[in-house]
Amino acid sequence: MAAGQQPAAQSTRTGKVISLSDTKRPWLMGSRRARLTAAGAAALLVGGFAMTPMAFGDAAPGKYPAAEIHRPSPVPDRIMLTPTTTPATSQRVTWRAEASAAWAQAEILEAPAALGEVAPAAGAVTSVRALSTTPVNTSLGYASTYHTVEFTGLKPNTRYTYRVGDGTNWSAWTDFTTAAADLQPFSFIYYGDAQNYIDSAVPRVFRQAFADRPEARLIVNAGDLIDSANSEEQWGQWYQAGGFIDSQINNISVPGNHEYSGGLSTFWRPQFPYPDNGPGNPELKQTVYTVDYQGVRFIGLDTNVQGNATLMAAQTAWLEGLLKNNPNRWTVVTFHHPVYSTAAGRNNPVVRAQWGPLFEKYGVDLVLQGHDHTYGRGSVSSSRRSLTVHDSTVYAVSVSGGKMYEVDGSVWTGNGADIMSKAQDKQLYQLIDVSGDAIRYEARYANGQLHDGVTIRKNAAGERTVNELRTPENTTGEQATVDRTVVETRGRVTVSAYGYDPGEKVTVRLRDTTDGAGEDGVLVGYRKADELGRLEYTFALPPSAKKNSTHVVRLESRTQQITSPVITVTK
Numbered sequence: 001m002a003a004g005q006q007p008a009a010q011s012t013r014t015g016k017v018i019s020l021s022d023t024k025r026p027w028l029m030g031s032r033r034a035r036l037t038a039a040g041a042a043a044l045l046v047g048g049f050a051m052t053p054m055a056f057g058d059a060a061p062g063k064y065p066a067a068e069i070h071r072p073s074p075v076p077d078r079i080m081l082t083p084t085t086t087p088a089t090s091q092r093v094t095w096r097a098e099a100s101a102a103w104a105q106a107e108i109l110e111a112p113a114a115l116g117e118v119a120p121a122a123g124a125v126t127s128v129r130a131l132s133t134t135p136v137n138t139s140l141g142y143a144s145t146y147h148t149v150e151f152t153g154l155k156p157n158t159r160y161t162y163r164v165g166d167g168t169n170w171s172a173w174t175d176f177t178t179a180a181a182d183l184q185p186f187s188f189i190y191y192g193d194a195q196n197y198i199d200s201a202v203p204r205v206f207r208q209a210f211a212d213r214p215e216a217r218l219i220v221n222a223g224d225l226i227d228s229a230n231s232e233e234q235w236g237q238w239y240q241a242g243g244f245i246d247s248q249i250n251n252i253s254v255p256g257n258h259e260y261s262g263g264l265s266t267f268w269r270p271q272f273p274y275p276d277n278g279p280g281n282p283e284l285k286q287t288v289y290t291v292d293y294q295g296v297r298f299i300g301l302d303t304n305v306q307g308n309a310t311l312m313a314a315q316t317a318w319l320e321g322l323l324k325n326n327p328n329r330w331t332v333v334t335f336h337h338p339v340y341s342t343a344a345g346r347n348n349p350v351v352r353a354q355w356g357p358l359f360e361k362y363g364v365d366l367v368l369q370g371h372d373h374t375y376g377r378g379s380v381s382s383s384r385r386s387l388t389v390h391d392s393t394v395y396a397v398s399v400s401g402g403k404m405y406e407v408d409g410s411v412w413t414g415n416g417a418d419i420m421s422k423a424q425d426k427q428l429y430q431l432i433d434v435s436g437d438a439i440r441y442e443a444r445y446a447n448g449q450l451h452d453g454v455t456i457r458k459n460a461a462g463e464r465t466v467n468e469l470r471t472p473e474n475t476t477g478e479q480a481t482v483d484r485t486v487v488e489t490r491g492r493v494t495v496s497a498y499g500y501d502p503g504e505k506v507t508v509r510l511r512d513t514t515d516g517a518g519e520d521g522v523l524v525g526y527r528k529a530d531e532l533g534r535l536e537y538t539f540a541l542p543p544s545a546k547k548n549s550t551h552v553v554r555l556e557s558r559t560q561q562i563t564s565p566v567i568t569v570t571k
Contacts, residue, residue: 222335363462467499
């Protein structure tokens with residue numbers, strides 16, 4: 001064949017030999033649409049045949065046994081970070097593996113730029129023996145053995161790399177960062193009940209939350225992580241839903257009613273070796289505990305014992321002591337059964353009576369709860385300062401799993417609280433960003449869409465505002481208040497408003513509404529919002545405000561265009 005000459009091809013239809021160098025190439029002849037349609041039909045026929053039962057035999061595939069899916073091996077899995085009482089300088093890690101106490105161990109070093117063919121410097125790696133090894137008998141015919149190691153003597157706000165194993169069978173190297181020694185900005189994630197559809201619906205929630213806050217330092221679970229307290233299969237599904245995330249982000253969990261079955265789940269304490277710093281009752285060990293993390297006091301409580309007066313009294317006294325003597329700027333409390341329920345027929349009067357007053361008295365910032373398989377968020381009604389602003393504790397109830405109830409806000413409103421947002425038939429996760437002067441809270445759906453949120457601001461004196469995230473609806477219209485709506489000529493009026501950014505400049509105008517006059521209004525002054533986004537401005541009515549005229553105060557700023565109720569000028 002000559003150089004550059006195309007080979008010949010034989011038509012399967014005519015037997016005619018056709019040169020591939022011909023101008024009219026056979027694959028370009030005829031209707032292109034017809035050729036594509038025919039090719040697609042052929043592919044569908046092949047695909048259709050391939051998917052019929054006859055292609056594989058009549059029997060449907062069998063379900064792979066849970067005992068095989070979740071069976072342990074010498075290779076570590078279910079790796080979990082749990083905080084200590086000194087998270088700036090120490091860290092606990094728990095994992096599952098077939099390994100004896102004599103061999104369970106971990107290695108740690110400051111996070112290097114590379115591993116693998118790049119060996120750590122001599123002396124860089126520290127080996128630590130496990131401090132506990134606990135087998136848990138399971139219903140799947142084997143024991144799951146959990147090991148816990150504690151790393152100590154760490155540097156604050158430092159990234160470390162670790163692995164766990166038995167000296168031969170190791171996990172992958174994984175990184176975590178210790179807490180800062182003082183208040184520094186950080187983020188954490190909060191989930192309500194996972195509980196159901198853990199292997200199908202829950203993973204996308206956990207993954208989306210991590211995608212939105214990959215730098216999060218903590219995950220808070222408000223109980224009912226699983227449905228059956230001692231189900232090896234469900235605990236395995238829960239760990240698989242979180243995957244590697246739990247091995248690099250600290251976990252703060254409290255038990256729900258589904259972590260109890262004739263007593264606390266046998267898995268709980270081996271998996272979650274939380275600080276033993278609760279009230280001291282053996283029944284509450286590692287279900288009631290506290291952790292101070294980077295300017296936030298986290299407090300976990302156990303509402304499953306609300307029918308036990310002794311255990312509730314012990315928790316209440318312990319809780320008040322933590323709130324009364326709290327050096328941290330922020331306080332977050334989590335437990336399962338809500339102070340204000342969101343599902344029909346749910347109510348927890350013992351929890352509300354014993355703990356609700358303490359949350360308000362000592363200025364708890366967030367109360368994170370579960371149990372009701374719906375979503376609700378609000379604050380006590382007496383703390384409302386405007387349509388969109390309160391100045392007290394934020395109560396939240398949420399659900400991350402696929403089991404849903406109908407929402408009912410009557411327990412909120414019937415017990416002196418405002419329900420500012422609610423939802424049903426939604427899987428949610430909450431992203432909480434902490435800084436020195438504010439906490440931003442957002443609830444999002446499993447698909448990443450924002451549902452609602454608030455910004456909590458606090459000043460040096462401990463005063464606070466809880467501001468709904470801004471929307472077009474809550475940043476216009478009648479949102480300001482005045483100290484009086486009937487004023488004499490040249491009289492003085494005080495206008496108040498909330499919801500601004502700290503230091504935001506506001507233009508104050510008086511607009512005449514008599515017979516629809518005066519669109520822009522008369523400029524009466526300027527004011528800056530304070531550090532909590534509050535504004536108060538007192539001014540005398542201008543000469544243009546005549547007897548029997550009506551006016552509104554208009555407040556114009558970068559974020560809000562709001563007005564007051566109508567003011568009537570007399571005499």
